[in-house]
Amino acid sequence: MNALTKISNFFMTPAMKIVMIVAALLFPFVAGNEYQIYVMALAFVWAIAVYGMNIITGLCGQLNLAHGGFFAIGAYTLAILTVDNGWAFWPAFIAAGAVGAILGFLVGVISLRLKEHYFAIFTLCVGFIIYLLLDKWEELTHGALGIINIPAPSGFGLVDFTETTPFYYLALAFMVLSIWLASRIAHSLLGRTFLAIRISDDLAASLGINLMRNKVLAFVLSTTYASVAGALYAGMVRFIGPAEAEVTHTFDMITYLLVGGIGTLMGPLLGTLAITWLTQSLQFLEEYRMIVFGPMLVVLVIFFPKGVVGSFLSWRGRRLAAAHDASQTKEKAASNASSNKPSAASTQEAGNHA
Amino acid sequence: MLKIHNLTKRFGGLAAVNNVSIEFEANKINAIIGPNGAGKSTFFNLVAGAMAPTEGRIEYQGMDITGMACDRIARLGIARTFQTTMLFDQSTVLDNLIVGHRLRTQSRLWDVIINSKRLRDEEKKCRARAQEVLDFVGLSHIGHRITADISQEEKKRVAFALALATDPELVLLDEPAGGINPEETENLAALIRKMVDHGVTVCLIEHKMDMIMSLADKIMVIDHGEKIAEGTPDEVKNNPLVIEAYLGSDEDAAA
Amino acid sequence: MELFFQQVLNGLTLGSIYGLVALGLTLVYGILHVPNFAHGALYMVGAYVSYITMVDFGVNYWVAMLLAAVAVAALAVLCERLVFNPLRDAPPIHDKIAAIGIMLFLEALVQMQWGAEFRRMPTPYTEILDIAGMTIPAQRVLIIAGAFSLMAVLHLFLKKTMTGSTIVAMAQNREGAFLVGIDANRVAMMTFAISGALAAVGATLFAPINLVYPAMGHLLIMKAFVIIILGGMGSIPGAIVGGLIIGFAEAFGGFYISTDYKDIIAFALLVVILSIKPTGLFSKGVH
Numbered sequence A: 001m002n003a004l005t006k007i008s009n010f011f012m013t014p015a016m017k018i019v020m021i022v023a024a025l026l027f028p029f030v031a032g033n034e035y036q037i038y039v040m041a042l043a044f045v046w047a048i049a050v051y052g053m054n055i056i057t058g059l060c061g062q063l064n065l066a067h068g069g070f071f072a073i074g075a076y077t078l079a080i081l082t083v084d085n086g087w088a089f090w091p092a093f094i095a096a097g098a099v100g101a102i103l104g105f106l107v108g109v110i111s112l113r114l115k116e117h118y119f120a121i122f123t124l125c126v127g128f129i130i131y132l133l134l135d136k137w138e139e140l141t142h143g144a145l146g147i148i149n150i151p152a153p154s155g156f157g158l159v160d161f162t163e164t165t166p167f168y169y170l171a172l173a174f175m176v177l178s179i180w181l182a183s184r185i186a187h188s189l190l191g192r193t194f195l196a197i198r199i200s201d202d203l204a205a206s207l208g209i210n211l212m213r214n215k216v217l218a219f220v221l222s223t224t225y226a227s228v229a230g231a232l233y234a235g236m237v238r239f240i241g242p243a244e245a246e247v248t249h250t251f252d253m254i255t256y257l258l259v260g261g262i263g264t265l266m267g268p269l270l271g272t273l274a275i276t277w278l279t280q281s282l283q284f285l286e287e288y289r290m291i292v293f294g295p296m297l298v299v300l301v302i303f304f305p306k307g308v309v310g311s312f313l314s315w316r317g318r319r320l321a322a323a324h325d326a327s328q329t330k331e332k333a334a335s336n337a338s339s340n341k342p343s344a345a346s347t348q349e350a351g352n353h354a
Numbered sequence B: 001m002l003k004i005h006n007l008t009k010r011f012g013g014l015a016a017v018n019n020v021s022i023e024f025e026a027n028k029i030n031a032i033i034g035p036n037g038a039g040k041s042t043f044f045n046l047v048a049g050a051m052a053p054t055e056g057r058i059e060y061q062g063m064d065i066t067g068m069a070c071d072r073i074a075r076l077g078i079a080r081t082f083q084t085t086m087l088f089d090q091s092t093v094l095d096n097l098i099v100g101h102r103l104r105t106q107s108r109l110w111d112v113i114i115n116s117k118r119l120r121d122e123e124k125k126c127r128a129r130a131q132e133v134l135d136f137v138g139l140s141h142i143g144h145r146i147t148a149d150i151s152q153e154e155k156k157r158v159a160f161a162l163a164l165a166t167d168p169e170l171v172l173l174d175e176p177a178g179g180i181n182p183e184e185t186e187n188l189a190a191l192i193r194k195m196v197d198h199g200v201t202v203c204l205i206e207h208k209m210d211m212i213m214s215l216a217d218k219i220m221v222i223d224h225g226e227k228i229a230e231g232t233p234d235e236v237k238n239n240p241l242v243i244e245a246y247l248g249s250d251e252d253a254a255a
Numbered sequence C: 001m002e003l004f005f006q007q008v009l010n011g012l013t014l015g016s017i018y019g020l021v022a023l024g025l026t027l028v029y030g031i032l033h034v035p036n037f038a039h040g041a042l043y044m045v046g047a048y049v050s051y052i053t054m055v056d057f058g059v060n061y062w063v064a065m066l067l068a069a070v071a072v073a074a075l076a077v078l079c080e081r082l083v084f085n086p087l088r089d090a091p092p093i094h095d096k097i098a099a100i101g102i103m104l105f106l107e108a109l110v111q112m113q114w115g116a117e118f119r120r121m122p123t124p125y126t127e128i129l130d131i132a133g134m135t136i137p138a139q140r141v142l143i144i145a146g147a148f149s150l151m152a153v154l155h156l157f158l159k160k161t162m163t164g165s166t167i168v169a170m171a172q173n174r175e176g177a178f179l180v181g182i183d184a185n186r187v188a189m190m191t192f193a194i195s196g197a198l199a200a201v202g203a204t205l206f207a208p209i210n211l212v213y214p215a216m217g218h219l220l221i222m223k224a225f226v227i228i229i230l231g232g233m234g235s236i237p238g239a240i241v242g243g244l245i246i247g248f249a250e251a252f253g254g255f256y257i258s259t260d261y262k263d264i265i266a267f268a269l270l271v272v273i274l275s276i277k278p279t280g281l282f283s284k285g286v287h
Helices: A003-011 A014-030 A034-059 A067-084 A089-111 A116-136 A164-187 A189-199 A201-206 A211-237 A247-260 A267-281 A285-303 A307-334 A342-353 B040-048 B070-076 B093-104 B109-114 B117-136 B152-164 B182-197 B209-215 B233-237 B240-248 C002-032 C039-055 C061-084 C092-114 C138-160 C162-172 C174-179 C184-209 C217-231 C236-256 C262-276
Strands: B002-011 B014-024 B029-033 B055-060 B078-080 B170-174 B201-205 B218-223 B226-231 C128-131 C134-137
Touching: A014 A034, A014 A164, A034 A067, A034 A164, A034 A189, A034 A211, A034 A247, A034 A267, A067 A089, A067 A116, A067 A211, A067 A247, A089 A116, A089 A211, A089 C262, A116 A247, A116 C092, A116 C217, A116 C262, A164 A189, A164 A211, A164 A267, A164 B109, A189 A201, A189 A211, A189 B093, A189 B109, A189 B117, A201 A211, A201 B070, A247 A267, A247 A285, A247 A307, A247 C092, A267 A307, A285 C061, A285 C092, B002 B040, B014 B040, B014 B055, B014 B218, B029 B040, B029 B182, B029 B209, B040 B070, B040 B078, B040 B170, B040 B201, B070 B078, B070 B093, B078 B152, B093 B117, B093 B152, B109 B117, B117 B152, B152 B170, B152 B182, B182 B201, B182 B209, B209 B233, B218 B233, B218 B240, B226 B233, B226 B240, C002 C039, C002 C134, C002 C138, C002 C162, C002 C184, C002 C217, C002 C236, C039 C061, C039 C092, C039 C184, C039 C217, C061 C092, C061 C184, C128 C138, C134 C138, C138 C162, C138 C184, C138 C236, C162 C184, C217 C236, C217 C262, C236 C262
Parallel strands: B014 B226, B029 B201, B029 B218, B078 B170, B170 B201
Antiparallel strands: B002 B014, B002 B055, B218 B226, C128 C134
């Protein structure tokens, strides 16, 4: 086993997770200024939404272009309940998640009857309807003015989440929880079920998988993630407007997902952090970032469709397989070959019946 | 095992399958042959529930499954493979097979969240079944490989294994020997026989005549959506209607 | 009654532009099965080319339209060669993402070059006509006449010329077309060129009664998608009829129901129709 394989193995060990969490916990102490902590916290919030997108698009293979819309629904539900209806933050937060789930269910039941292109186009339209409603339904959403003075999450007198650093830890906690759940799903039978649907509807159905039920479940999970992220966002930025529902946010999230690696576990986090900091360090890019991101999306899907994490995983998988084969042949040579070796067995088996 | 009564499927005015009746017996290798575009794939899709027939009835083990959804039919014990093998290229061969047994499990989202005992047991069961079918098709030595890196014949075998992981009693194979060389074809034929020996009924569509003639117990020939012959390989080979259908198209006549 | 006819005229104007844009989209979809999300951006680029050549270089309206058509056709062919062609055999999600990438790029580029502000495109046809007691701006007549004559030309091209019938053949049966030796690359480039040119002409016709800005294609492309789903993806008559249906629904809906929500009408229609019939109104079958 050479050094590269050792390093790559390290990335997959539980120790790596601890290193990452410790690094995240220490970040506010090493950050140069409060602004950097703020940017990082914002990236965590976006990452939660991107994990949601990864469930429906990465695992289940359905390109949902209304994802930004559900993010905005979460943000608006929280804002409307707290500012206009006097709810406390946390009940409103839970309600935001529930609204995202319920609306996700309703949209999912209709849209997931459609396949591939139809689904993408339909959700693009749903995203736009959400934007238009937020912009025009003034009685409910305050229209183009947006909603201001959204309360920060309540710290029950123990912590003050209007401060950047405490909020950073809150966002981190939610993100870790989101990744934990996403990982549970991805590695379970449920995740494998979603993946079978991503390969092909026909294949999944032939394996006895109920397409509609599983797709709707993946969709509801993803919209819940999005609206929870949106609610956190509202509590952090404290001001929202219809622009939150603009389709460009969905496209941003697709970029994060593709850069990091669609369908992988650490990809959404890596992609979100990488692009957020890239954009930050190239300030002039902010407004015109799409000049870089647009071609980057194209290049990624043509040349590196697996993204950073996906490419790493297949590279590592090949290495491990090669190592496994090598050790097998060595073993074989040592024991001077016997008929029990699986490869020999299979040819024998076939031979017996021929 | 499988009884088809007057099965018809029309697309617009065109009948892709027209008034086909046939019975397939258990523990046999049944083959469907016919020139390109004769309606073989449509016939398969109807049996597997991928499409609903326009008319007719499909009876499986005495149960009427006409128009039933694909996933329910799969749960009743009919599995299938496709002309193009569809697998997840980025994960290992074994990982690809685990989902095959999913239909025999009950775990839901809640089990996933709390990591319930049921989920853990079922995951073990699925993994064990995957290993079993991998052994069965003779690929246990490549279970750890990335699927993208294995040969075409191996992919075909993995597709067989995936179908077998669903615990089927009837397996529909759509052109299993498409795109592989003669020697591999023979190995695959041996595998098909092994499946039947283990109590699985096989029904396949195939273009490779020598394979069919040596393999099948019963052959149905369709042309332009209609059944023109059925019987043992020898009966079918000498049927004038069949010879005409094959000479009429640019397909090679039975070898 | 006069107000009613005014709405009919509005519906016709909107419908003919929608039809033109949807036509390009449906051609590309029918032949290459690419839902080209960048089509709205091509429309926008067409408007800017016309605007710049007219305002900055003093070119005549019709010459500007021609230049825009040529420029956008070339741009569309470039997209096909560089992006969609390499992605022919990729998973279905990839070409959509690539199309979105092109769209984002073009919009950002135009915005960087010419800013995000709204511009009004000049037109030589500013007079108000008085036809049978109705006041009609000349530009609207031009839009309707222009759009429908272009559709007629396209129809003749597809029916009467060799290249045209090749395109139709390939739209109807891709595999079959390969068998009879149609040069798929040439047809693909041709289709993208036509679709780009249609978008540019549509933009130059419509922009004088609307505004020119980088995001002007957003709403239009979504409506065009609604139209081709209604009309059946890949169907040419479907795109025209669908365009008119949406155009009239918006004109009358905006007038009799609410102008605020008129842009939602198309999407609401889509939601209702797809809820009842998931494959669209006139579809020939599921793709």
